Amino acid sequence: MVGSKVLVVEDDRTLLEVLQYNLTKEGYDVLTASDGAEGLETARSSKPDLVILDVMLPKIDGYEVCRILRREMTLPILMLTAKIEETDRVVGLEVGADDYVTKPFSMRELMARVRAMLRRTEMMKKEAISASGTSSSCFKIDDFEIDTARHKVSRGGVAVELSRMEFALLDFLARNKGQVFSRDHLLEKVWGYDYAGDTRTVDVHVSWLRRKIEADPAHPRHLLTVRGVGYKFEA
Numbered sequence: 001m002v003g004s005k006v007l008v009v010e011d012d013r014t015l016l017e018v019l020q021y022n023l024t025k026e027g028y029d030v031l032t033a034s035d036g037a038e039g040l041e042t043a044r045s046s047k048p049d050l051v052i053l054d055v056m057l058p059k060i061d062g063y064e065v066c067r068i069l070r071r072e073m074t075l076p077i078l079m080l081t082a083k084i085e086e087t088d089r090v091v092g093l094e095v096g097a098d099d100y101v102t103k104p105f106s107m108r109e110l111m112a113r114v115r116a117m118l119r120r121t122e123m124m125k126k127e128a129i130s131a132s133g134t135s136s137s138c139f140k141i142d143d144f145e146i147d148t149a150r151h152k153v154s155r156g157g158v159a160v161e162l163s164r165m166e167f168a169l170l171d172f173l174a175r176n177k178g179q180v181f182s183r184d185h186l187l188e189k190v191w192g193y194d195y196a197g198d199t200r201t202v203d204v205h206v207s208w209l210r211r212k213i214e215a216d217p218a219h220p221r222h223l224l225t226v227r228g229v230g231y232k233f234e235a
Helices: 013-025 036-046 062-072 086-094 107-133 164-175 183-191 198-212
Strands: 005-009 029-033 050-054 078-079 098-104 138-141 144-147 154-157 156-159 223-226 231-235
Touching: 005 013, 005 036, 005 078, 013 029, 029 036, 029 078, 036 050, 036 062, 050 062, 062 078, 062 164, 078 107, 086 098, 086 138, 086 164, 086 198, 098 107, 107 164, 144 164, 164 183, 164 198, 164 231, 183 198, 183 231, 198 223
Parallel strands: 005 029, 005 050, 050 078, 078 098
Antiparallel strands: 138 144, 144 154, 154 156, 223 231
16 A cells, blocks of 8 residues: 555665665655664564565574564564575464565565555455444354454354464455365455465465364364365365
8 A cells, every 4th residue: 555654674785775765666655674673673663564574684583573573563574585495485474474575586576465465454454344343243153253353263262363364364264165265366365466476375374274273283174175276164
């Protein structure tokens, strides 16, 4: 969204300036930091709408910054990583990032992801406000209770702690129970991407959800894989 506040935490001065220039050109209010400690301080004092966070940072690395930010505030985090190993990318998601971009990356793609993440955040806020005044704010399916307005989930009366995107994914699939969605479709509907993104993001979030909502994550009963197609939720 034009006018949104974006914090970029990147120790490569040239890349930081390029990102600042392009984000400013898109109409964003851009804040910058060149190390993890400064990034945390800026995020706490300025309350940005989105953080673009490099992994390899001086003082405090990007993974730890992400962990701390996720504990303290709710906002979209896009991680930048020069590492190409699958495990490194997955770690970024596991510590709470909404998505990641691997260097070198297309500036056009990164800007598209920023727009999508901000658009999705705004949509989630509007949905929560709308749901808070309607009877559809909270719905039950099997022994799950999902409260859209408060972004809360419980199972059998016990609260289930979910990240922002884990909640969005579960909410979408549960409301469309029995329907099968491809990974690309989920990226479009849940993450808000209007292009083919990295579907590994979906797989990782499904894996985390299973750990939190399934009695036996290795043999899920609710969040099911439809081989060669995608995922669905069954009560």
